Amino acid sequence: WAGQGLNGKIDVRGSSLRSSGQPLGITLPDTPPYRLRGRIAREGSVWSLVTNDATVGSSALTADMQYDTATTPPTLTGKLGGKRLAFADLAPSIGADQAPRAADRVLPTEPFNVPSLAQMNANVQVNLAQLDFGTPNISPMSDLQVHLTLENSHLALSDLSARVAGGRLTGSTSLQADQNPPHWEAALGFTDVDLKRWIPSLKKGGASSQSNAPPYLGGTLNAKVSLTGKGNSVADILGSSNGRLNLDLANGEMSQLITEAIGLDVAQALGMLIAGDVPLRLNCARAAAVVQDGVVKTHYAV
16 A cells, blocks of 8 residues: 555455446446456556456456546446357347246347446447357357447447458447437448358357358358447347348358249259258348338349
8 A cells, every 4th residue: 555556456255247347337238257366456546447357257268458447437447358258158248048048038138227328438348369259050150349338328339340250240330328218320341251161050050060061051151230229128129129230141052852842843842852951052142121119131143
């Protein structure tokens, strides 16, 4: 100690980041148990934390953060990184379960903790080596970078960039929690994504089948998604969403089983019963759709 100064080591663990941050007025997500080891310092009104050894559930993270209590509300700034962030470790903060389970609702219905977003402002650069969705049906993203800001209950994720199955995801999303109900919007783009690698469950036999198994649907995906919605939960927001979807698929293949299921070519589908399910070459495909009050309506598909 030296007046208003402090410099030392920290080793702390708890049941959730959210419950540990509440006494300090810090808005942190609801998470599984965590442990954090590093160095902590205080100079005047500014607290600093540096750690290269933080675990949250199965996630391995690093942080270099500053928390200024002199501003109104207090302000959190810094950098968040790490080898791996498991999506399941953030699931409680959006009303989802940490582990998949059988349920009568596909989308999380638990309300957001909107008042907590007004407790502080934030400006954090995020750089993660891997974002794991915790399911073999979707491949992890890598080299995830995003700029997180929170100001006057407006949470924004901008300059989003990540590698996805040989391609890239870019875009932004935001939640304006100062509105009633909260307003959400997102603009995302997928460039040169290998659909078979990104969604392994598209392969015959599912995600656990051999890597050389032919896909029900494969190719290089380019897509743009623009959506807005309102509500107090993920289910409410997507159930009220409006926007547009544009999809392009090139240099791929399609199982004749799919053509039979959707009635594209009944003659070929009947022939398949004798010749077997020979994949059809898919030179290109394009589809556009509009989303109105949570319902996707095809505009055209070629």
